[in-house]
Amino acid sequence: MRDRKKSLIVIDGLEYLILENGFTPVMKFLSTLRDYALLYGATVILVGDDSFLDEKERHFLRILLS
Known part of the structure; x- marks a missing residue:
């Protein structure tokens, strides 16, 4: 990315990473990755499928990635 x-x-398999x-x-990793991006x-x-997350986690993930 530096060039x-x-x-x-x-990143494929979000559910596996979280499991x-x-x-x-994983949220800390995604936050750092977002900053570098x-x-x-x-x-x-x-x-990935976010249906395995509870409502609070899903909301946090969407805020982080928006």
């Missing part, structure tokens, strides 16, 4: 080319970051690592650590002009695409 300022248009970068695309795709293996927990909700809070903004800094270097990259686009982040997150693929």
Whole structure:
């Protein structure tokens, strides 16, 4: 990402990441990733089903990624 080319970051399997690592650590990772993407002009695409999250977690995820 540092060479300022248009970068695309795709993360597939959000539910697996959360299952293996927990909700809070994954949100911290996504927050840091979002910051780097903004800094270097990259686009982040997150693929996964959010139906396994409770309403509070789903709301937090949507705020983080908007």
